Amino acid sequence: PEGIGNGNDLVGRYFAEHMAFKIGSVLFESEVPTGRGYEPTAELMDEYEILNFNLLVGTKGLEFTREAARSVICSGEFSERLAEKVLGRPLDCDFGG
Secondary structure: OOOOOOOOOOEOOOEOOOOOOOOOOOOOOOOOOOOOEEOOOHHHHHHHOOOOOOEEOOOOOOOHHHHHHHHHHHOOHHHHHHHHHHHOOOOOOOOOO
8 A cells, every 4th residue: 555655665575674572592502503594484384373483593602611600609599699709799690691
């Protein structure tokens, strides 16, 4: 339909809003190929009655050993307080903190 700015039927063909959501965090032990998109197959979209989407995997450059140690330290109140005394500052227990 012709609307504001769509006199030539171009809106939606060359311009569309692309929503982006962070859906989770994963810590990988080895390199993760980035910049590659993952899309559902036509069969999967038919089976689950879903629309097409693209999943991009991005990294924050986190080191597995360091994040595993942070997870262990942050899992207990005593170890978290001990780390704070050793570091001289509160430990950031958020993912990638």
